[in-house]
Amino acid sequence: MLDIRALVERVGPTLLRPVVLPEPTSCVGDVVIAEPGEPVNPAGGDLVLGVAVSDVEPAVALIESCGARDAAAVLLKPPVATQQAVSAAAERAGVALVEVRPGTAWAQLVWLVRAALAGTGIEDADARGPGVSDLFRLADAVADVVDAPVTIEDAHSQVLAYSARQDLIDPARVSTIMGRRQPDDVLAKFRARGTFRQISKGSSAIFVPAQQDGTLPRLVVPIRMGGELLGSMWAVVPGEVSEERSTAFAETAPLVALHLLRWRAVADAGRRRTAEQVRLLLEGGEGWRAAANELAVPSEAHRVVAIETPASAGPAEGHRLAMWEWITRGIGRRPLVTEIGTLLYALVSDRAGPGGWPDLRAALASHDVTPRPLIAVGTAVAVADLPRSRAQAEELISLLRAGHLQQRVAVYEQNWHRVVLSRMAGAATDAGVGALGPLPVLREHDRTQGTDYLATLHAWLRHPGDPRQASRELRVHPNTFRYRMKRLTQLVDIDLDDPEIRSALLVQLLADRWAQHG
Known part of the structure; x- marks a missing residue:
């Protein structure tokens, strides 16, 4: 049995x-419909x-009645659910209250x-699983x-299933089925025609005429549930389709x-289980070996990849997972992924070959997203x-975040x-080394007089004996650089000439610079 949290x-x-x-949340035994x-x-x-409960008073009464009989939960639609x-009635009664999203059909929810x-939601989610087999049978129907x-x-043009009949095909359909997704050039053509814009807004069948490159006409139907676009169905047709058949196609959505x-x-249940095992591997401890066996991770070198999505990208989890889905598509075996805190982690083999780090690195380098x-x-x-590779990736994320x-x-x-x-800069800052020696005087002079002595000294220390290279770094004339050095040594x-003094100054200046960006 499932408790209400797991069922949701x-x-x-x-x-x-x-x-x-x-x-604790109650386990769910059966579904009961509250008829008006x-x-x-x-x-x-x-x-x-609560199929027809749309007002507060009957909703409260229903919840109180369910609480008295130890029901597990009451499901209501907005706005009454919130x-x-x-x-407050649900909290008093000790009954779970769940909101059903607008547009959801009660029969579908049941x-x-x-x-x-x-138990039909926990099958194996790979290509042999009953869930996917049902989709193929449904495509045939x-x-x-x-x-x-x-x-x-699906909503990312990934092919989940296709019908067995192949009596009407073109190169675009062949490429779509072979690659399990619509090719980028085909997507671009449909996008240019406004097909995906129509899919995102409507629910009826969309006819797409034949194209000059030989692509046959398509009849496309959006697939929606609860207001969300889940995907679409594409039929290759010889030409215009009758309204009756077009409507019948749409009614299957x-x-x-x-x-x-x-x-x-x-698929989500499988991903959750995989994520739990990957998390055990990354955290270390006693369970790592069993997790590696369950995931069939080969005993070879692996890397940990960490990703952080900027807050402006919207809901972080969905954006990161969608991005990884896009990046890794077509490179073979996809990385094992999990989320810990605000970061998404991927575990990849270091060897060359499908799904390995070299392939993934090329995909990451070519992927451009804003x-x-x-x-x-x-x-x-x-x-x-x-866990050591994970710690290294996290430290690099901190440096990326700080610029x-x-x-x-x-x-x-x-x-x-x-x-x-x-x-080193962090330790030096914590120890207060920036307040030692002559740097406070130069720092104050720069602040009050508008000079640039700290940057000049840093360039000199980075390029000792090479004023031309140091001046190029500062984008000034070599004579200007020499004059600044003369003035600061007078100040x-x-x-x-003392190597230990030079080392100490460089540590101080590095700590200053890293602290400014940290």
Whole structure:
């Protein structure tokens, strides 16, 4: 049996949102529909659907009745589900209150909830799983309705299933099925025609005429549930389709939506289990070996990739996962991923080949998205030592966040020296070394007189004996650089011939610079 929290997660946020979840949450036994004007007598553990409850007073009465009979939860639609009096009643009664998203059909919700309670939401989510097999059978059934070959695709144009009939094909369809997604050039053509804009706004069938490159006409139907676009169906047709057949094609969308939600629940359950095992590997401890065995992680060197999405990108989790889905598509085996805190982590083999670090690195380097995510990669380590690679990636993320690194992808081996400088600058700042020696005098002079003596001294220390290179760094004439050096040595008593003094000054200046960006 599932408790209400697990059931809400299984059905998914597309349809359900918890408003009140008492602790501990109750296990769900069955689904009961509260019909308008009829008494409700739920048993303990029942999930009660307030099908026609749209006002606060009957909602409160329903919740109180369910609480008295130990029902597990009451499901209501907005706006009544979020009214303060209704949520307060749920808290008093110890009953979970769940909001059903607008646009969700109650019959569809009952089907999904009962499927989850029966255990059909936890099958293996790979290509052999029952959930995916159902989609292929459904594609065949839809193909019979529209009398044309059909593909069922998700919201990212990834092919989830396709019909067996192949009597009408073109190169675009062949490429789509072989690559399990519509090719970029094909997507660009449909996008230019406004097809995806129509999909995002409507719910009826869309006819796309033939194109000059030989691409045959398409009949496209958006697949929606609860206001969310889940995907679309594409039928390859010889020409204009009758209104009756077009309508019949569109009418299959709600059924396909149910199967897509079920398929997504299956995939989500598999991803959650994988994420838990990857988290164990990255955190170390006693469970890492069992986790590696369950994930079938080979005993070879692996890297940890960390990603942070800027806050302006919107909901962080969805954006990161969608981005990884896009980046890794087509490179073979996808990385094992998990989320810890605000970061998404991917575990990839260091070897060359499908799904390995070289392929993923090329995909990361070519991927361009706005706003740009922060991506950092730890060094290659044995599976037992993955927490060290994770720590390295996290430290690089901190440097990227502070602006100390500007690479598209920061790799530890290429940036270890910056890690050294960062740690050293942090320790020097904590020890208050910036207040020692002649630097406070130069710092104050720069502040009050508008001079640039600290930057001049830093350039001199970076390029000792090479005033031309130092002046190029400051973008001034060499004579100007020499004059500044002469003036600052007159302002403070400083022995630049002493190597220890030079080292101390460089530490102070580095600490200053890193602190300003930290």
